[in-house]
Every structure is written in structure tokens, then in C-alpha cells.
């Protein structure tokens with residue numbers, strides 16, 4: 218999830234978040250509507266009415282973006298694909314799915330329903346504007362007509378055949394169905410997304426230079442975003458190629474060295490850190506469940522005179538939801554999460570309400586190197602105290 222996103226609520230079991238950058242989008246669209254897009258020569262409307270119409274229409278546009286994302290999420294849930302959340306931000310909406318679609322048919326349905334929703338909202342709004350244009354004021358009909366056409370444009374843009382756009386997912390589903398090879402389909406769709414992103418950047422650049430239009434800069438921004446996201450998709454596919462079906466338990470460090478939250482920094486440094494070669498430690502509560510992570514850098518920020526009064530728990534960084542995994546999860550999925558979130562440096566493996574291991578970036582590099590050599594990814598143990606649970610309870 219983007220940093221700085223606030224929860225808006227829950228619809229059909231899906232949590233919806235808004236990023237602060239959405240305020241900029243709302244303001245920009247509302248002001249463009251009030252001062253440029255809505256017909257300016259209509260008499261009988263005050264500036265306040267123009268701005269009110271602009272703000273309401275811009276808000277409705279954001280609602281239609283949320284509807285597009287919600288459609289993806291609801292169909293995903295129906296196909297058994299868990300949905301983490303929907304985030305609305307500067308460039309639109311994002312549905313964050315926790316799993317991959319199980320088959321090409323589900324992949325296609327989840328992808329296509331978003332643009333179909335935008336088309337439906339678009340044509341319904343255009344029809345409404347056409348139907349009432351002789352009855353209602355022209356400012357009102359112009360606003361609804363704008364909302365309709367922008368949703369149709371949005372649907373068409375999203376259908377461009379490059380991942381991570383919806384059209385790229387459609388392309389992936391079709392290639393996946395044809396070849397039976399999901400990874401190859403994913404790689405092709407992501408390559409197409411990179412080309413598309415570059416194309417948008419070039420068209421935007423030409424528009425900005427030749428017409429001096431701000432819309433060109435907007436296209437360049439969209440193209441850059443698409444290219445970056447397509448690169449992440451390519452990385453995801455290459456992780457799958459490298460790690461195959463390896464499970465988390467094959468690569469995790471078992472019995473990790475932990476930092477009890479209620480220990481003081483001084484005690485932890487003396488009892489654990491001094492005899493350990495680790496840089497990162499999962500922080501556990503009284504039950505041995507991980508709830509944070511502390512690094513040597515975090516510890517070094519505590520001044521020596523405060524070490525005996527500062528608890529490890531108070532300086533720990535909280536673990537976000539994607540930082541938890543089960544031992545039988547796919548290692549490639551965990552690897553992609555770590556790549557996608559630069560701030561995420563440790564994944565806690567929790568099974569039956571206890572910490573069974575951790576996966577760090579080093580573990581992932583190690584796993585990739587081993588599979589490249591044709592070796593099995595093998596479990597490693599750090600064998601350093603303190604451990605959780607204590608060794609006598611481990612039954613090994």
C-alpha cells in the first residue's frame with residue numbers, strides 16, 4: 218500500500234483507502250471543470266455554481282473510479298482470490314489482490330469487469346445527459362456528459378494491451394489459455410506494458426513540445442508509471458522463473474534470534490546482539506508472536522544513557538500485513554512482496570500462532586543462487602539464543 222493512505226470504509230467486504238494525493242486530483246479536476254471544461258458562455262450561473270458543479274462532478278468521477286476497482290475486487294473474491302484493499306490515488310485506483318487468479322478464465326473475468334463497469338457508467342451517464350438536455354440546465358447536463366465521456370475514455374485507456382493495465386491482464390489471460398504457460402504469458406504482457414509506457418512518454422513529450430500542452434506532461438507521467446509498474450511485473454515473473462514452486466519453509470531461517478519487546482535495549486545488546494552476526498531481529502510479544510522488527514541501525518539511534526530505560530518494543534518498527542507468511546506459501550510470492558516494498562526487510566513466518574522462522578533479503582538471494590545452481594533451496598537455522606519457543610519446547 219502507498220504510505221499516507223487513510224481508510225475510507227468497507228464495501229462488500231473490501232477495504233477502501235484514499236491516498237492524500239487524491240486531494241490534488243480532486244482539486245485539479247474540479248478547477249478544470251469550473252474554469253475550462255464546463256461551457257463558460259452559459260448565462261445565469263454564478264461562479265459559485267460553476268465551482269459547486271465542478272466539485273460534485275469531480276467527486277462523482279472518483280466514485281466511478283472506485284466502482285471500477287470494486288468490480289475487479291468483487292469478481293476476484295467470487296473466484297476465491299483474496300483482496301487486500303483498494304487504494305485511490307493521484308492516477309486513479311488500484312486493487313491489491315493477495316493471490317494470483319487460479320486459471321485463465323478467472324484472470325480474464327477479473328480483468329475485463331473493470332472496463333465493462335466504466336463503459337456501463339459512461340454510456341448510462343451519456344444517455345442521461347442526452348435524455349434530460351432539454352429539461353435540466355445546460356450546466357448540469359454538460360457535467361453529466363463529461364462524466365460519461367471520461368468514463369468511456371477511461372475504459373478504452375484501461376483496455377490498452379500492456380500489464381499492469383486491465384488490457385494487459387486480458388492479454389495475459391488469452392496467452393495463458395493458449396500456451397498453458399502462465400509465466401510466459403505474464404512476461405509477454407509485462408513487456409508489452411513497457412513498450413506501451415514508452416509510447417505514452419514519447420507521445421506526451423511530443424504533445425508538450427509541439428503544442429505546449431499540459432496534457433502532454435500528464436501522459437508522460439502516466440507512461441512513466443506504466444513503465445515502472447511493468448518492470449515490477451517482469452521482476453515478479455523472473456522471480457517465479459528462478460524460484461519455481463519452492464516453499465517459504467525451504468528458504469526461511471528457522472528458530473530466528475528474536476528481540477523480546479519488554480527487554481531493555483541495554484539487556485538486549487548485552488545478552489543477544491553482542492554474540493550475534495545478525496542485522497535484523499523480529500520483535501516478539503509475551504506470547505512469542507512477532508509484531509515488529511528492530512535493526513542494528515534502530516538500536517544505534519538510542520543514546521547510551523537511555524539504553525537501560527528504553528524498551529526494545531518502543532523502538533521497534535511495526536510489521537505491515539504483507540510481512541507475514543506461512544511456511545507453505547510460495548517463496549516467489551514472498552520475494553515479490555519484498556521487492557515491491559522497499560521498506561520491508563523482514564518477513565515473519567507464523568504457523569499455529571507461533572513464529573517458526575523469518576525470511577530476509579539475504580535468504581532470498583541465497584535461495585535464488587541455489588536454484589540457479591540446480592540445488593534445492595535448503596532450510597537454514599541460526600541456532601543462536603534467545604529462541605522462541607525455548608529449545609525444550611520445540612520437540613526437536
Ligand SMILES: [Zn+2]
Nearest residue numbers: 331332375383
Ligand atoms: Zn481496472
